[in-house]
Amino acid sequence: MSDRIEIKAALTVEETGEITGLAWPFGTPDRVGDVIEKGAFTGPAELPMLFAHDQTQVIGVWDQIAETPEGLTVKGRLLVQDVERAREVRAMIRAGAVSGLSIGFETEAAKPRARGRSISKLRLLEVSVVAVPCHPGAQIHSIKAADDTAEPCTEGKTPVENEDQTTPANAPEIDTKAFDALKQRLDQLEAKANRPGVTTTGPAPSAEAKAFGGYVRRGVERMDPADTKSLTVSTAANGGYLAPKEFGDELFKNLIEFSPIRKYARVVQISAPEITYPKRVTGTSATWVSEVGDRTGSEPSFDQVTLTPHELATFTDISNALLEDNAYNLEGELMADFAESFGRAESAAFVNGDGVGKPKGIMAAAGIATLSGGAGTITVASLIEAYHAIPTVYAQNAVWVMNRTTLAKLRTYFNGMGEPLLLDSISEKAPTTLLGRPVVEAPDMPNMTAGATPILFGDLSGYRIVDRVGLAIMRDPFSLATKGQVRFHARKRVGADLTHPDRFVKLKVAA
Numbered sequence: 001m002s003d004r005i006e007i008k009a010a011l012t013v014e015e016t017g018e019i020t021g022l023a024w025p026f027g028t029p030d031r032v033g034d035v036i037e038k039g040a041f042t043g044p045a046e047l048p049m050l051f052a053h054d055q056t057q058v059i060g061v062w063d064q065i066a067e068t069p070e071g072l073t074v075k076g077r078l079l080v081q082d083v084e085r086a087r088e089v090r091a092m093i094r095a096g097a098v099s100g101l102s103i104g105f106e107t108e109a110a111k112p113r114a115r116g117r118s119i120s121k122l123r124l125l126e127v128s129v130v131a132v133p134c135h136p137g138a139q140i141h142s143i144k145a146a147d148d149t150a151e152p153c154t155e156g157k158t159p160v161e162n163e164d165q166t167t168p169a170n171a172p173e174i175d176t177k178a179f180d181a182l183k184q185r186l187d188q189l190e191a192k193a194n195r196p197g198v199t200t201t202g203p204a205p206s207a208e209a210k211a212f213g214g215y216v217r218r219g220v221e222r223m224d225p226a227d228t229k230s231l232t233v234s235t236a237a238n239g240g241y242l243a244p245k246e247f248g249d250e251l252f253k254n255l256i257e258f259s260p261i262r263k264y265a266r267v268v269q270i271s272a273p274e275i276t277y278p279k280r281v282t283g284t285s286a287t288w289v290s291e292v293g294d295r296t297g298s299e300p301s302f303d304q305v306t307l308t309p310h311e312l313a314t315f316t317d318i319s320n321a322l323l324e325d326n327a328y329n330l331e332g333e334l335m336a337d338f339a340e341s342f343g344r345a346e347s348a349a350f351v352n353g354d355g356v357g358k359p360k361g362i363m364a365a366a367g368i369a370t371l372s373g374g375a376g377t378i379t380v381a382s383l384i385e386a387y388h389a390i391p392t393v394y395a396q397n398a399v400w401v402m403n404r405t406t407l408a409k410l411r412t413y414f415n416g417m418g419e420p421l422l423l424d425s426i427s428e429k430a431p432t433t434l435l436g437r438p439v440v441e442a443p444d445m446p447n448m449t450a451g452a453t454p455i456l457f458g459d460l461s462g463y464r465i466v467d468r469v470g471l472a473i474m475r476d477p478f479s480l481a482t483k484g485q486v487r488f489h490a491r492k493r494v495g496a497d498l499t500h501p502d503r504f505v506k507l508k509v510a511a
Contacts, residue, residue, distance in 0.1 A: 018077050019049075019060070023101050023127050025071035033116020041065075041072055043105075043124035049076050050128040051089055053104055053331075054475055059086040062127050074101070074127055089129055102130040258347035259442035261362065264399060264460035265350070265496070269467050274308040277464075277499060309468035309495040310358050312342050317485045331488075335473060338490040342471055350465070350496055351444035359496035362463050363445070363453065367501030375510045376450050378406075380413055380421065382507055386457045387435045389505040394459040398503070399438045401456040403445040410434065451511045458504030468493035 029035045049060035060083075062076035078086040092098040109121035268275075285298040316334060323331060346359070353361035362368075371389060373382040387395065402410075413421045423433050431438040437457075446452040469492060476487040498504075 018075065020073070020075040021101055022070060023065075023072045023074045023103055026069075029113075029116055033113060034119060035113065035116065036072075036119045036122065038067060040109075040119055040121050041067055041124050042108075042121065047124065048126050049078070050126055051085065052130050053102060053126070053128045056475065057085055059083055059089050059129065065124070065127075072103075072124075093129075098129060098131050100130050102128045104128065258344040259351050259444045260440060261347060261350040261442065261460065261463070262465060264440065265463045265465050266461045266499075267465045267467065270307075270309070271468075273468075274306055274495075275466055276304050276306045279303045279305050279499065305497060305499050307464060307466045307495045307497050309466055309493040311491060311493050312345055313489070313491040314338070314341070315487055315489045317480060317487050320484050320486060323486060334488060338473060338488075339471055342490070342492050346492075346494055347442075348444045350463075351442055353496070355497070359465070359494065360498065361496075362460075362498055362504070363456065363506075365463075365498035365501065367498065368456075368458075368504045368506055369501075370453065370506045370508050373455070373507040373509050377509060378410070378448060378455060378507055380415070383410075383413075383421070383435065383455075386455070386505050386507050387437070390458060390503060394462075394503040395437070397459045397461065398457055399440045399460060400434050401440045401442050401445060401458075401460075402454055403443055403447065404441055406445065406448045406454045407432075407439060407441060409448055448509060450509055453506045453508040455507040456504060457507070459500075462498065462500030462503035463496065464499045465494065465496040468495070 024036055024041075026036070026038050043065075045063075045065065047062045047065065048058050049062050051057040051059050058079075060076050060078040062074045064075035066073055078090055080086045080090055089098065103124060104126045106123040106125060107119060107121075108123060110117045110119040112118075279302060281301045281303050283300045285296075287296050289295055318330065318334070349358045349361055351361045352363050353359045354364055355361075369389060371382060371386055373379060390398065407422070411420065411422050415421060421434055422439070425431065425433070431440075433439065445456070446454050448454040471490065471492045474489040476489060479487055
């Protein structure tokens with residue numbers, strides 16, 4: 001299973017026949033600070049050529065992918081003879097409307113940098129032709145036409161960079177000194193115009209221009225709320241004045257917490273509507289006998305546990321104008337938001353789900369022994385009793401599951417020698433421990449109130465999660481085409497249930 005597919009803006013495309021370019025330059029970070037190290041790329045020798053990462057728009061094939069000192073170079077061909085969309089993309093490239101590449105990949109090894117990450121290993125999944133690349137150095141180098149004549153892409157290059165083009169013999173001589181003087185004068189005027197507080201003559205600026213100027217000076221978080229919108233450009237609730245990508249490429253989002261049960265439970269991928277596991281209820285029983293005494297027979301008994309995936313789904317409509325004009329890779333942000341909301345929903349079900357149309361939560365499953373923690377609270381003695389209530393082999397891998405409010409109360413508990421029961425590790429990566437076992441914070445667990453069960457202790461491998469279909473996102477440009485909108489459908493099929501209740505114990509606060 002892949003943990004995530006990331007999309008980086010890096011573009012190289014070729015015209016009818018062949019297309020070459022630099023898909024990712026080494027040595028420089030992209031717009032979000034990520035750097036891909038040389039030697040990091042792995043994957044098949046051939047990849048599909050997509051337009052804007054849309055899997056429904058396959059426009060060609062990349063048949064030569066190689067790492068060079070400069071970066072990851074790609075060469076392929078547009079299917080202009082067979083695919084109408086490929087011919088349209090070729091026309092956009094020739095007109096300069098499209099000049100970049102973007103790569104889709106699966107991260108396998110990375111470490112954080114001051115800003116972004118340094119990725120040392122990844123699996124390349126696809127390379128797309130896009131309008132605005134995340135990495136400014138990813139551009140189309142050349143596009144070969146049907147007559148085998150290469151057309152160098154001059155987008156973003158100076159005349160010096162294109163000096164391989166031949167100059168006609170009768171071309172007039174250029175006065176370079178006058179040209180340099182004019183360029184210097186234009187640079188000075190541009191710098192003056194960009195300074196805050198500069199007044200200019202002429203017609204009053206539009207509302208859009210004022211909003212954009214405020215964004216450049218103060219950032220989106222300090223703009224007038226009336227100047228910012230979300231999912232369409234025209235209405236106050238759904239669009240707004242989004243700056244060009246050169247000036248801003250990050251959205252600020254509120255932190256959302258969810259229970260990390262998936263991290264500790266046993267997760268399996270299935271390929272059927274449901275899966276059934278046999279479960280041993282009782283085992284054989286041996287008895288002592290004399291040399292010639294009668295033996296007593298015994299038989300194990302078994303049961304079954306059936307896990308059925310349930311479906312999560314939603315959709316979001318976005319206007320075509322906003323998808324084309326936004327500065328924040330809105331489509332990518334929507335994918336990340338889908339992943340976050342689906343993760344939050346399934347995590348809540350893994351803790352408290354009733355099993356009706358959703359996974360059975362570990363706290364709602366039957367068969368787990370429950371101990372009394374005390375009247376109105378949890379006592380130190382009950383914590384020790386819970387630790388010793390499950391077999392040693394399971395206790396060695398067990399964790400304490402509780403929410404942050406309960407964790408705060410346990411920080412006030414001390415043993416008989418005045419030492420705190422909760423111990424924080426010196427290392428930032430090591431968890432807090434209680435009686436030597438890690439504490440897992442699960443926001444979906446109940447608070448420590450009368451009648452509640454705020455603490456679970458056990459080996460979470462006894463709770464099984466089955467994935468039938470991972471998070472799948474479908475881009476539907478047709479259903480709302482007459483309204484100028486695109487609908488994004490998201491769905492996932494996942495199930496879960498308790499398989500080994502003997503590996504857990506609950507602590508309940510007496511009423």
